[in-house]
Amino acid sequence: MNEDNNITNGDSINIKSENNESKFTKKNIIFASIIVLVAIIGGIFILKWYLYSLNHVYTEDAEVDGHIYAISSMVPGNIQSIYVHKNEYLKKGKLIAVINQSAYLPEMLQAKANYDLAKEKLFNAGGSIGNFAGNAFNNYYLDKFNLKKTASSLSAAKLTYKLDKRNYSRGLKLLSKEFITKEQFDTLKTSYLVARQNYFVALNSYKAAKRSYVNAQYAKSIITAQKYTTVKPLEAAIKVAKSAYKSAKANYLNTFIKSPVNGVVSEKMSYLGEYITPGTPIIMINNLKKVWITANVKETLVANIKKGDPAVITVDSFPGRIFKGIVKFVGSVTTSKFALIPTNNPSGTYTKVTHRLPVRIKIINDKNHILKPGMMVEVSIKTTK
Template identity: 30%
Template sequence: MVRKQYGKGVSGSRDGRSRRNRPEITRRRAVIVVINTKVAGFFQENPRAKWILSISGILVLLIILFLWHHYSVRESTDDAQVDGHIVPISARVSGPIVEVRIQENQGVEAGAVLMVLDPTDYKIALAKAQAEYDDAIAEREAASVGVPITSASTASNLSMKQAGLAATEKEVTSANANLASNQAHLREAEANYAKANRDLERMKQLIGKDEISQQQYDATATAADTAAAALESAKAEVAQAEQLVNVAKSHVQQAEAEVRVAETAPQQLQATQARASSAEAKVQRAKALFDQAKVNLQYTTVKAPFRGVVSKKAADLGQVVQIGQPLIAMVSLDDIWVTANFKETQLRKIGPGQPADIEVDTYGGRKYRGHVASISPATGAKFSLLPPENATGNYVKVVQRIPVRIYFDSGQDPEHLLRPGMSVTATVLTNETANKNVESATKKID
């Protein structure tokens, strides 16, 4: 019963609302009929209006299609700036500045003198290094002059000394043989002398008995004297032979000493070569010190490493600077580019090689042409001093931006009007033609 009552109540309310809305519906229908009648009458009175309206609609549709196609193949951002090389020029040596040849915002060529430091101390150091270098060269010449001679004579000298030793040994052998022969002669002379003395004693007895003649006795006495003289001569020859043996032995000892000295010649050669090598090392060390002194003297003249503009002067005349202290900051205007920070959602169709339009705010939106060179491997937030940490606390998703480097096409800035830091609007053309160019360029690189 309750459900039926509830159902009847709902249907009743709906019928009530429909009855109340009927006049409003009727009024709206009447308005539509009137409008249609007026429009039909207008077109009947003005037949061209229908064509004009149709053509206008088609034009509006074409404009919408053109704008959609135009912006669908382009990605643009105004979060972009001109970038370039800003290089600090530092002191390579210490000393007071005695000359400043540039002013801030002055253009200079590569190799132009920017500042000059006092070179007095470095000239003295160079003269000292030159003297030490010359002295080392003289020592090297003195140490190496005997090396070739010693090297060439070492082997031949040893052979000669060994041959001399063999000759002295033969001399000893010959002297010993001569001594043995003389000793044999001595023994023979002693035997003859003993026999002659015995004969003389017997003859003395016989002559006393008048058994022999005086002539026989005299002959025996003469023979005894001859034997005595022969014995003395044999003794003298033995003594001389012994002396010759001793002399020959001394010659052997001397030859052996000379052989030992000759055998040490390679070690002496090595020592000589070591002295020559040490002298050569000293020459190289002195040359290095001389070269360093010469370079230090050159460093007292600070020169521009490239063509550019002096943007900031951090030292002035009379100031004493230290090694590594910044002196000048230079900006190269020949090598500039655009760093455009595109949203990560814009990078799907952007790639290296695609053409780009660059509008510079400084010059009222003046346009330059360029092309995409590269895309950063990480977002800009990852290179910040304090990268965001999303692992803790509440997380709010933020669209990240990724730096894209765009190079200017050559020949567009001969007056060097573009300066690092200028704000620009970068637009990259990402249509099919550009993508084909990217693919072909990538294939050429591969």
């Protein structure tokens, strides 16, 4: 009986051992199969990513960029009124705020009065000088013309006088030799005397015309002198007054602060009643219609990126939504050059690092302008190689 029991117990132990070995083998096969399957899937993923990376550049170091305008005053003073609110959309030219005008308006009005007075003084001086100048210049040109006319008459009378004088002298000789009659000689003598008289009359007329012309020249020179002693200083005073008026008017107009662009008020920096100086921001404006992507790409990957390459953009704020863009340009300077702490190490030690270059990407399918400056994005650029 004992032997039979021992045999039975031994057989049961062997059966259990075989079952355990069978279960262990199945577990190993399943585990090994899972490992192989994971390795295959991982290999496929790695191969796919490798093939993808051959003609794509991917980076998570990217964000939405845009111009943010700091709107400030050009003149100092207390803020009298503010007409905008945060997140309000503004059109170009909309009135944002007004600086207290208690000093600027009277200054402009006084400058305008000074400018008008300077113009009036010049007008009055110019009127009196103008009347005198009109007569003087009129006499000058008349006397000049008369001088030329009398000079021409004198030349003709002088020529006639010389000819008649020569004929008279020859007549005396001919009369003494009785080659001409007394009547013929008297005719020559009469012509000579008339020509001499005409010559002296013309000479006196010329001298009188010359004296008148000299006097007219003097009067003209007085006008020129008055122009420099009276008119020129008044003209200079007008220029000074006009410049002061323009400056005062510009200061007054600068108390009205208007939006230079279309955009949204992203932040209010100053408030009603606050005293501000030129350059102190009142509000910040950003234009959502003019945003782009700045992707910082490793310098080892930018060689294949060209202008016009397509890009796919994903944003955490809008999961499942794909934005498209095109490369506008690759930056000419790495981002480290604009860092507050320079990367140059003067101690002598050196560690080579990979810098990044900014790549600007234009967004082409954000018609509703939902992308805001500062949003972090992921970018994949399809390259030609």
